[in-house]
Amino acid sequence: MSSELACLRLAVLLYLAATVAALLAIAVRRETPRALMPRLLGVGLVVHTAALGLRSAHAGHPAVTTFDEALSFLALLLVAIFLVVQFRRPLVALGAVVSPLAFGLTLAADAVYAGAQPLPPVLDSLWLPVHVGLAFLGDAVFALAFSASLLYLVQERRLKARRGPGLLRHLPSLETLDRLNYACLVWGLILLTLGMVSGIIWAHTAWGRFWSSDPKVLFSFLTWGIYVVLLQGRMIAGWRGRWAATLTIAGFAVLVLSLVGVNVLALGNHGKAF
Amino acid sequence: MERAIVLVGLNHRSAPVAVREQVAFQNGQLGPALRRLMDLEGVHEGTIVSTCNRVEVIACGADPTRLSALLPRFLAGEHDLTETALAAHLYTHADREAVRHLFRVAASLDSMVVGEPQILGQLKEQYAAAAAAGASGQVLHRCFHKSFSVAKRVRSETGIAEKAVSVASAAVELARGIFDRLTDKSAMLLGAGAMGELTARHLLAQGVGSLMVANRTFERAIDVARALGGMPVPWDGLSRTLPLADLIIGAASGDDFLLGPAAMEEALRERRRRPMFVIDLAVPRAIDPGVNALDGVYLYDIDDLEGVIADNRGARAAAAAKAETIVEAEVDAFWGWFTSLDVVPTIVALREKLEALRQQELERTLSAMGDLDPKQRQAIERLSVTLVNKILHTPVTTLRRHQADRAEPFYIEAARRLFRLGVAADDDEEE
Known part of the structure; x- marks a missing residue:
């Protein structure tokens, strides 16, 4: 087993441990798992970064082009962004959604592991890290928005049901989750827009045309459109709460579809090489 | 020779508020009262605890029977009451029982709202007064300081303080599930009533930013608002002020609901669907249960709140059992020292x-x-x-x-x- 794969697997285990810690922190009133969760994620992030770094060094280009690399990179960014949020304001329940997401993504990356692939020369450019970095950063922020929305729906249901707080008494407040959703929406949309613009420019320099009917591109526009509508609704019509959370989840579902579906079916430029 | 600790007092369970008021010591009275206590023959050390829910005299001396007779007389004498009138409301604890009682009081296990944190501060203050008056000595010094550390242990090891017990605290706990912080939130009290006022007071104490008081009679609204530190708002213009309220407390019931879905929906639209937490304390209910169906409205009536409290109680039973174990172990440790x-x-x-x-x-x-x-x-x-x-x-x-x-x-x-x-x-x- 290469040291890169070993690092990836160690990261998988650390994310699993963080998942357990986060669930424990919600279930029982204990300081230890609460404090442990971000630390486990932090160590996982370092190991995970090492894995991707080694892979990139081995491949000779940023390791963000194959499907397993993409999954792994997305998990990395998600954990990193979560830790930034967590540092500003500890949200243990959010960790209980983000940690299993990161665990699942890295586990999937391990399952479809194919090793470094040579990059078609036409794609070997500085635009690669810029385009992929921005787009994936956007995706990761939307994943966080999805996590917050999921928690929102759980918390909202619990409050509407009017039973006691029960096991879930430590969920963040609706207001906190809604605010986080809004912030993620704004940042995610900015990053996704920049990612798409950089993609268009890159396409022009590589193939001489701005547009291709690549399914990935079409799906990205669809995702972008949903989020733009959602942001508009929030800013102008005052959408919030359950409706906004539901739309955020729908938007993320389309995003996942564009990410996974397109790659699994290996369609278009993005499918063959991410 | 014999040595004894005796505690005589009354609390919210043993005496009605009218009696507690009569027996309570005001701040300025404590020093002179302590000196009079120390002048009694057979009292070596003494401390008086006086809060709105309890008045207790703890003394240390040579003869337990003598102390048990002296202290009720002292308490009655201090407030110009007859001993017989007071006797029915008093409890007397001697030795280990006295120590246990003090530890339980400090740990807020004997409070009306179990786990409320103020009692420890009051105890510290009043012990300091006794120390300043020269009334406490070696034994009570150790006994009180031990009770403070017991309280800390109980709080940190059982988390009992965090559990909401009263309806008001349950409401605050629920509000925290909806709102990030309460300082920038407004509450509105609809109608008046002891329960509503208590809840409003508790919400303000928990940091709710402002309070509006609406009542069918505006004069009453002014009175209540003044007492609570809120702002009276006119009953007729409720549609203008309702959108400003993040928390609504329905306190008075009438023939008809005070609030229905139509008015709430209008308010919600006005406030761009920011969530509203509605507490209905009135029986029969003051607020149409239909408003809970509106998106962004969380309505809890008194039964729902009781359910929340019962839920807390289950978790609390385990915490309380643990707290009692801690108290018992600490009483043992103290008693070992005392008998030496x-x-x-x-x-x-x-x-x-x-x-x-x-x-x-x-x-x-x-x-x-x-x-x-x-x-x-x-x-x-x-x-x-x-x-x-x-x-x-x-x-x-x-x-x-x-x-x-x-x-x-x-x-x-x-x-x-x-x-x-x-x-x-x-x-x-x-x-």
């Missing part, structure tokens, strides 16, 4: 300790000196005996002289610590 505070055993222990040292050193010296004739041996032995007796003379006479007076525990404690005798030396961790 006796002159006779202390003197015996002191003698035994020095005798053991004497024999040990004598043996060593004699064996090191080799051949000695019996006369020389006797001389050395006599030297050691005399030395021990001379060393012991002053401490022992001092201990005897202070037997049965207030300084006794101090000297016993000092002797036990200086010579490391038994229990007293083993825990020094208080404060």
